[in-house]
Amino acid sequence: xxxxxxxxxxxxxxxxxxxxxxxxxxxxxxxxxxxxxxxxxxxxxxxxxxxxxxxxxxxxxxxxxxxxxxxxxxxxxxxxxxxxxxxxxxxxxxxxxxxxxxxxxxxxxxxxxxxxxxxxxxxxxxxxxxxxxxxxxxxxxxxxxxxxxxxxxxxxxxxxxxxxxxxxxxxxxxxxxxxxxxxxxxxxxxxxxxxxxxxxxxxxxxxxxxxxxxxxxxxxxxxxxxxxxxxxxxxxxxxxxxxxxxxxxxxxxxxxxxxxx
Amino acid sequence: xxxxxxxxxxxxxxxxxxxxxxxxxxxxxxxxxxxxxxxxxxxxxxxxxxxxxxxxxxxxxxxxxxxxxxxxxxxxxxxxxxxxxxxxxxxxxxxxxxxxxxxxxxxxxxxxxxxxxxxxxxxxxxxxxxxxxxxxxxxxxxxxxxxxxxxxxxxxxxxx
Amino acid sequence: xxxxxxxxxxxxxxxxxxxxxxxxxxxxxxxxxxxxxxxxxxxxxxxxxxxxxxxxxxxxxxxxxxxxxxxxxxxxxxxxxxxxxxxxxxxxxxxxxxxxxxxxxxxxxxxxxxxxxxxxxxxxxxxxxxxxxxxxxxxxxxxxxxxxxxxxxxxxxxxxxxxxxxxxxxxxxxxxxxxxxxxxxxxxxxxxxxxxxxxxxxxxxxxxxxxxxxxxxxxxxxxxxxxxxxxxxxxxxxxxxxxxxxxxxxxxxxxxxxxxxxxxxxxxxxxxxxxxxxxxxxxxxxxxxxxxxxxxxxxxxxxxxxxxxxxxxxxxxxxxxxxxxxxxxxxxxxxxxxxxxxxxxxxxxxxxxxxxxxxxxxxxxxxxxxxxxxxxxxxxxxxxxxxxxxxxxxxxxxxxxxxxxxxxxxxxxxxxxxxxxxxxxxxxxxxxxxxxxxxxxxxxxxxxxxxxxx
Numbered sequence: 001x002x003x004x005x006x007x008x009x010x011x012x013x014x015x016x017x018x019x020x021x022x023x024x025x026x027x028x029x030x031x032x033x034x035x036x037x038x039x040x041x042x043x044x045x046x047x048x049x050x051x052x053x054x055x056x057x058x059x060x061x062x063x064x065x066x067x068x069x070x071x072x073x074x075x076x077x078x079x080x081x082x083x084x085x086x087x088x089x090x091x092x093x094x095x096x097x098x099x100x101x102x103x104x105x106x107x108x109x110x111x112x113x114x115x116x117x118x119x120x121x122x123x124x125x126x127x128x129x130x131x132x133x134x135x136x137x138x139x140x141x142x143x144x145x146x147x148x149x150x151x152x153x154x155x156x157x158x159x160x161x162x163x164x165x166x167x168x169x170x171x172x173x174x175x176x177x178x179x180x181x182x183x184x185x186x187x188x189x190x191x192x193x194x195x196x197x198x199x200x201x202x203x204x205x206x207x208x209x210x211x212x213x214x215x216x217x218x219x220x221x222x223x224x225x226x227x228x229x230x231x232x233x234x235x236x237x238x239x240x241x242x243x244x245x246x247x248x249x250x251x252x253x254x255x256x257x258x259x260x261x
Numbered sequence: 262x263x264x265x266x267x268x269x270x271x272x273x274x275x276x277x278x279x280x281x282x283x284x285x286x287x288x289x290x291x292x293x294x295x296x297x298x299x300x301x302x303x304x305x306x307x308x309x310x311x312x313x314x315x316x317x318x319x320x321x322x323x324x325x326x327x328x329x330x331x332x333x334x335x336x337x338x339x340x341x342x343x344x345x346x347x348x349x350x351x352x353x354x355x356x357x358x359x360x361x362x363x364x365x366x367x368x369x370x371x372x373x374x375x376x377x378x379x380x381x382x383x384x385x386x387x388x389x390x391x392x393x394x395x396x397x398x399x400x401x402x403x404x405x406x407x408x409x410x411x412x413x414x415x416x417x418x419x420x421x
Numbered sequence: 422x423x424x425x426x427x428x429x430x431x432x433x434x435x436x437x438x439x440x441x442x443x444x445x446x447x448x449x450x451x452x453x454x455x456x457x458x459x460x461x462x463x464x465x466x467x468x469x470x471x472x473x474x475x476x477x478x479x480x481x482x483x484x485x486x487x488x489x490x491x492x493x494x495x496x497x498x499x500x501x502x503x504x505x506x507x508x509x510x511x512x513x514x515x516x517x518x519x520x521x522x523x524x525x526x527x528x529x530x531x532x533x534x535x536x537x538x539x540x541x542x543x544x545x546x547x548x549x550x551x552x553x554x555x556x557x558x559x560x561x562x563x564x565x566x567x568x569x570x571x572x573x574x575x576x577x578x579x580x581x582x583x584x585x586x587x588x589x590x591x592x593x594x595x596x597x598x599x600x601x602x603x604x605x606x607x608x609x610x611x612x613x614x615x616x617x618x619x620x621x622x623x624x625x626x627x628x629x630x631x632x633x634x635x636x637x638x639x640x641x642x643x644x645x646x647x648x649x650x651x652x653x654x655x656x657x658x659x660x661x662x663x664x665x666x667x668x669x670x671x672x673x674x675x676x677x678x679x680x681x682x683x684x685x686x687x688x689x690x691x692x693x694x695x696x697x698x699x700x701x702x703x704x705x706x707x708x709x710x711x712x713x714x715x716x717x718x719x720x721x722x723x724x725x726x727x728x729x730x731x732x733x734x735x736x737x738x739x740x741x742x743x744x745x746x747x748x749x750x751x752x753x754x755x756x757x758x759x760x761x762x763x764x765x766x767x768x769x770x771x772x773x774x775x776x777x778x779x780x781x782x783x784x785x786x787x788x789x790x791x792x793x794x795x796x797x798x799x800x801x802x803x804x805x806x807x808x809x810x811x812x813x814x815x816x817x818x819x820x821x822x823x824x825x826x827x828x829x830x831x832x833x834x835x836x837x838x839x840x841x842x843x844x845x846x847x848x849x850x851x852x853x854x855x856x857x858x859x860x861x862x863x864x865x866x867x868x869x870x871x872x873x874x875x
Binding site: 048093094 | 263265281282283284285304305306309312318319320321323324325326328329372375389390391392393394395
């Protein structure tokens with residue numbers, strides 16, 4: 001089959017078109033056009049929708065709704081999303097951020113998908129053509145569902161922490177990324193959601209560390225049990241950027257810094 | 262193979278062409294429109310050699326499908342000089358020894374142009390961030406950073 | 422930057438004008454306007470795209486190749502196999518009588534590294550070439566592989582390359598290139614200390630911005646124009662002439678600005694097959710490495726293993742140096758027999774040592790063939806040598822820079838290769854480095870000179 005691009009007015013129509021086995025959704029192109037350029041012939045039809053809803057950001061009543069086609073650059077520069085701008089800026093260079101979308105990031109294979117790590121820590125809801133589901137559930141399956149938007153409670157800047165570690169400054173592929181939503185009350189951690197990138201084939205939660213952090217103070221001694229537990233259940237990636245061993249060794253170091261920053 | 266029409270403005274000139282569906286903007290610019298200033302260095306979004314400006318935004322033409330640029334305003338390094346007068350960035354890249362093999366240069370200049378258009382007085386850190394998606398293997402980044410800062414200064418002198 | 426005109430003033434007859442000041446490159450106006458022409462900045466009507474089908478295995482026997490489905494794929498014009506190549510077995514340096522021919526342009530019975538070219542698909546678009554390449558069926562019998570120097574030289578190692586018969590190059594001097602000067606055993610016996618260390622390096626990819634490639638057009642008179650980004654135009658012309666059994670005047674090689682090479686574009690890997698493809702199809706052909714191919718398939722700097730054994734006196738003089746240098750050529754020679762030989766010529770470094778013994782080996786493994794990269798055969802040797810120098814200085818409690826002054830070669834000193842030293846400026850460079858780096862050394866070293874008796 002020759003290559004083709006098909007554009008639909010609504011995400012529902014695009015969703016129907018994607019039922020064809022040779023079709024792949026085209027967001028910003030940073031994943032699927034790359035695949036074609038590199039000789040991937042497992043699909044031959046790009047499907048997209050230019051529904052303006054998909055490019056909309058609304059922040060209302062403390063909740064953000066971000067359309068699947070919204071780019072990393074749009075998130076990074078949105079006045080209502082300052083608390084999470086750091087995670088959007090961590091993706092690629094300026095050109096990539098002008099192209100890469102929220103929807104695409106959810107499907108990015110490790111070591112990519114740093115923004116999805118942030119969404120996992122935020123406990124986002126993923127809106128698809130087949131209904132809504134929690135991001136934990138979405139990432140665990142990550143099947144062919146067509147994403148129309150993500151939504152989440154916008155955190156305060158103090159609550160949301162994010163770190164991406166690269167070997168090239170200021171931009172580079174992840175050695176790892178960590179996102180943490182840490183709720184501190186009266187000097188003690190009340191609740192924590194921690195997500196890790198490059199520690200499995202997709203973003204994962206660090207549940208043991210989350211548990212160890214509850215009730216702790218954010219001091220060297222207070223965070224020690226969580227730092228010790230951060231690697232539990234991880235299967236770090238080995239690639240050209242770093243070995244599994246290296247990623248596993250530096251994870252506690254960067255996690256500790258993130259908590260004490 | 263089915264051909265599809267694309268129409269956009271390239272460096273101020275209206276262009277229309279029938280292309281293979283699914284063609285990248287890079288391929289259409291180079292093979293169909295004769296603008297070979299964007300280069301294909303990696304075709305995977307890593308090197309920035311193919312950087313062009315689409316509706317004022319920096320884009321990687323190797324990962325952009327030409328059909329998605331219908332009606333857009335596209336600028337490349339080939340269109341930067343006007344009537345033979347070089348853009349301050351081009352002058353500065355020449356003066357500061359910011360090019361050796363030259364392959365990354367058109368992409369670097371596009372990334373720098375988008376920066377200076379938005380921020381005429383950038384800091385060194387701003388420049389580094391703006392060029393962070395563009396790889397150079399021979400010149401080294403220092404002369405390139407210096408060139409962008411020099412261009413910004415010469416711009417502000419001209420404006421004054 | 423300043424030009425230090427006081428050094429060797431009596432050796433300069435003319436006033437130097439260009440050093441120490443900025444000078445614009447002659448090609449830079451083209452670069453900044455996007456006008457500089459690279460080989461791929463051209464397209465021709467009817468141009469075919471060549472996609473190489475490569476070995477997924479480090480070492481395997483090819484049982485069968487089935488092209489039937491791929492040949493029927495829409496847009497495919499021809500698929501080339503080894504049977505199409507007039508002189509399929511080659512080696513680049515045969516031009517200077519460094520044989521044996523040890524590498525197939527397209528694999529015949531075996532593949533010896535992961536990425537080795539097996540068949541070449543020619544289609545009228547990249548997409549069609551990729552689709553057809555996915556339909557080429559090759560049945561492999563995977564063989565045991567050796568992936569490092571030690572494994573290759575182990576007694577029971579599988580043979581990587583039958584054209585050599587053993588897993589190392591055989592020089593006219595035997596299994597290694599040798600330097601023998603003085604008596605190292607006597608030197609070691611007299612030394613206050615002996616230090617033996619082993620140094621390893623990994624392959625390094627040149628990673629030029631522009632990938633390796635060429636575009637070929639048939640000129641219609643059985644003559645072909647090949648636009649290429651090779652760094653070695655005449656190697657390419659002459660090897661292509663041998664491989665295709667075509668006289669050189671039928672091959673019009675056009676070079677030009679290269680988008681970075683760093684040694685990665687001196688092998689002859691794309692031009693012969695692309696010219697043959699143009700000849701057999703009568704169509705223009707483009708063969709351009711993908712980024713993946715550039716990183717994985719194009720030849721990197723060789724991995725090396727270097728064993729250095731030094732005898733040193735408490736007063737700082739090195740009295741004996743023994744070196745075993747191993748260059749991992751990968752599966753084929755390319756430029757590595759020469760690289761390993763360069764290593765032999767480079768040791769013992771810029772130092773005057775009375776007793777020197779060097780053996781350098783070119784070793785075959787089932788890895789990507791390695792080749793040239795900026796100072797190959799020498800760069801890694803220098804890394805090992807200078808780390809060793811620091812370790813030796815520490816061993817005898819001496820400042821590492823002063824230790825180098827003591828051993829630096831000076832004009833008139835006899836080198837291990839029995840060439841008297843001339844034009845050495847190492848002392849003067851180190852004096853300047855001492856000043857610039859604020860790493861002071863004793864005044865007697867600042868008074869030294871490379872001149873004999875200075």
